Amino acid sequence: MSRGWKITIVALxxxxxxxxxxxxxxxxxxxxxxxxATVQAAAxxxxxxxxxxxxxxxxxxxxSTRTGRARATGxxxxxxxxxxxxxxxxxxxxxxxxGDATADGPGSSASTGIDYS
Numbered sequence: 525m526s527r528g529w530k531i532t533i534v535a536l537x538x539x540x541x542x543x544x545x546x547x548x549x550x551x552x553x554x555x556x557x558x559x560x561a562t563v564q565a566a567a568x569x570x571x572x573x574x575x576x577x578x579x580x581x582x583x584x585x586x587x588s589t590r591t592g593r594a595r596a597t598g599x600x601x602x603x604x605x606x607x608x609x610x611x612x613x614x615x616x617x618x619x620x621x622x623g624d625a626t627a628d629g630p631g632s633s634a635s636t637g638i639d640y641s
Contacts, residue, residue, distance in 0.1 A: 541569060596633060599631035600627075
């Protein structure tokens with residue numbers, strides 16, 4: 525669930541918990557209104573708990589295992605492992621036995637493991 529939807533559901537749940545039951549209970553409720561207020565508050569609390577327990581949609585888990593060799597020459601780039609450009613990604617990243625990365629020549633680069641550049 526995206527952060528925007530989570531905030532929306534939490535806000536609506538809070539409004540549902542407080543709105544109508546508050547008006548009913550301030551005006552001397554009868555039995556039916558008290559039961560309705562209780563059900564509405566319970567539904568709002570259930571929606572609130574559900575929204576809070578949802579995992580954000582933009583979390584990813586990346587892994588790389590036994591990727592082999594990579595070689596860069598003449599200004600190229602070689603990489604084995606997990607690449608997260610600009611440091612994006614909030615989930616876990618794991619790289620195991622990523623192999624060798626070699627770079628030859630000016631402007632060439634090579635790396636293994638997890639690259640956040």
